[in-house]
Amino acid sequence: MKQTSTQFKGIITYPITPYLPTGEIDLKTLNQLIEKLVSNGSHAIAPLGSTGESTYLNDEEWTDVAQASIKAVAKRLPVIVGVSDLTTANAIKRAKIAEKAGADAIMVLPVSYWKLSNNEIFNHYAKIADAVSLPIMVYNNPATSGIDMSPELIMQMFRAIDNITMVKESTGDIQRMHKIRVLADNQLPFYNGSNPLALEAFAAGASGWCTAAPNIIPQWPLKLYEAFQNNDLPLARDVFYKQLPLLEFILKGGLPTTIKAGLKLQGLNAGAPRLPLQPLDEAGSRKLETLLGDLKKLC
Template identity: 50%
Template sequence: MNLSGIIGYPVTPFSHDNKSVDLNKLGKVIDVLLKAKVDAIAALGSAGEAAYLSESEWKQVAEYTVKYVDGRIPVVIGVAQLTTEQAVNYAKYAYEIGADVIMLSPFSYYKLNEQEIYSHYESVSNSTPLPIMIYNNPSTCGVDMSPEFMLKMVDGIENATMIKESTGDIQRMHKIYKLSKGKVPFLNGCNHMALEALNAGASGWCTAAPCLIGDQPKQLFDAVKKGESEKAKTLFYKQYEFLEFIVSSGLAAAVKSGLALQGNEVGGPRKPLLPLNESAKNRLKGMLAELV
């Protein structure tokens, strides 16, 4: 399975004391994404605060998401563990509960070399038949993989089938497209360069934006794919300030604040992350008033 279109990222709602996951509210967030016409749902990425969840919480969110979506669209489960053993265990669990794709990040404390990264991905691939999305996001994972190296993994590792590129460097997407002759699907993980990425051949856009602005990202994707360049440009620049804001303010904090402003309270982010301050909330409120 290779993904295309808008891959929506739900936040993970917490209880009022932030000590547990609120699965009922997670269902409401998933409903918002489904209403926004996303083409797949990717739980437990950075927007879902996966790094701040215990193993039991991670499993609760993964299982609930798969069951709640119930085959309506594909479900991607993010795996970003420090050790290969942990990553393998999480990947096996994703397969057991019926996920469709694993989004695998080489999360690291020590700087990993390419041999170590390759071995990590290969071990996960050997543990489950699920397709693997190679996720390059050095700002959160501490590991930066070149287009050449990621394509080497796609070529040599059986289940590594697609790439999510989140560095914000459009040249990397051009390289992936050129070096693979357009045959390896890649997805954009950088919100504020969505238009450039889609025009560069990205098969999809991974974003939490539909949590707050409905199907506007989907409209942009469709306009690009239909060759409606002026419409696509208009749609993108309408969203641009908002897309940049939610990234620079922290995805979890921004999206959760936005949902609360829209009457969908899902709790705040988990410390050390902090909610948006009043100034940022007011700015977000103004942007949403213009967009929704």
């Protein structure tokens, strides 16, 4: 039986990428944020994912964020770095930078302008996998990447490519997780990347929840995970429904946009997301403030 990555489980948090008013990366705030995430109980840190605006950074900025994030975590938690890029060559370059900087794993989403055939997707992963010795999390998110990988394709890659050891499913369709579990005979750990599916994904056997929510409500995703650890479904259901309105809000508004707005409400100014993305508008911020306040009362 293939060895899978057991170090990643529970709540895997995506930090946003903060900018200075000048538009440059704000490494000081990034450090503060990661310190907060680590001390608040996340089980792993995943910089440069969708929430981290990875695709909106140039190569130098990307490298800075990868290195700074890994350094800030300082081996206290496992770190998985998103290295997705439009070309295979650039994704490999990023994978090597992540490995050299000390990442524990990398996450790869097959972003592409032109749709990719299964064969093209397979080769993209195979080439990245060849270039590094890190475990790879396959990431499926057609809503952002435009490419939908079937459970069958994911299984084919899991079987054929040694360092593919995890899969993150973000379609929001629970049947994908069922299929992956059944096809892999429960040997391929799967992770949930759709916030409003957190309750059911854990019920279905997900190893972890990859989420940006802990940036602003660190305790709530933890409560959910712990309820499942204690086999307390009524409590899990209760804490899930309590945080659901906020989870839906941050997803619908775009994670970089809403998480940065939430951090600002909590006193951490991480700047606005990069144009064309705009900061959350005033009405949205008021709504978010209310949702955060509601959750605080329930703590």
